[in-house]
Amino acid sequence: MALQYQVVPVTSFAQNCSIVWCDETMKGVVIDPGGDVKQLVALIKELGVEVEKLVLTHGHLDHVGGSEELADALSSPIVGPHKADNFWLQSLEGQSQMFGFPLTEAFEPSEWLDEGDKVTFGNQSLDVIHTPGHTPGHVVLYSEEAKLAFVGDVLFKGGVGRTDFPKGDFNTLIASIKQKLWALGNETRFVPGHGPESTFGAERASNPFVADEMPLY
Numbered sequence: 001m002a003l004q005y006q007v008v009p010v011t012s013f014a015q016n017c018s019i020v021w022c023d024e025t026m027k028g029v030v031i032d033p034g035g036d037v038k039q040l041v042a043l044i045k046e047l048g049v050e051v052e053k054l055v056l057t058h059g060h061l062d063h064v065g066g067s068e069e070l071a072d073a074l075s076s077p078i079v080g081p082h083k084a085d086n087f088w089l090q091s092l093e094g095q096s097q098m099f100g101f102p103l104t105e106a107f108e109p110s111e112w113l114d115e116g117d118k119v120t121f122g123n124q125s126l127d128v129i130h131t132p133g134h135t136p137g138h139v140v141l142y143s144e145e146a147k148l149a150f151v152g153d154v155l156f157k158g159g160v161g162r163t164d165f166p167k168g169d170f171n172t173l174i175a176s177i178k179q180k181l182w183a184l185g186n187e188t189r190f191v192p193g194h195g196p197e198s199t200f201g202a203e204r205a206s207n208p209f210v211a212d213e214m215p216l217y
Helices: 037-047 067-074 083-089 092-099 170-184 200-206
Strands: 003-010 015-022 027-031 050-055 118-121 124-130 139-143 148-152 189-192
Touching: 003 037, 015 037, 015 118, 015 124, 015 189, 027 118, 037 067, 050 067, 050 118, 083 092, 139 170, 148 170, 170 200
Parallel strands: 027 050, 148 189
Antiparallel strands: 003 015, 015 027, 118 124, 124 139, 139 148
């Protein structure tokens, strides 16, 4: 059995929405459905994935804007992020106006996620890692079997998440990356919230924000 995934950039922010599934059962999840719901529904149907839940890494509009519409279309619950991001979900109307997005109303997920939780679908599971800094309730989803992490806006190829938003904190973000993500192994690949994939080892070697002079080999 294997974990499969397809990344779909959505919205004008080119936010990476990930459709992730178990290839044995074809049951899956959608991580960060920020918008473009019709496109997502069509692709999910084409892939033949039965979506069991929508999973949010954090409460920013470009990551959660399509959640309720997609949840209705698929009859799937929304889970995550950590409850410390509830204030972001409650301010979605204001975020919509600020960024010129279609109006997105405030909502709460059916379940908050916490450090140590597991998101399961088919024969696969993703470990929940609480990674505050970009937002206080940000979580990362990690498949130990696939050595693959969905990191939202914590870490990018060559960069890290912004910390100038309310309740963001740069030192907390760097600690989340160095203490929690690096521990998952240099070979672990990650899908960021925007831009191309990379590995933790490559970022440790070359990312100007978090490099630690570790040789690649």
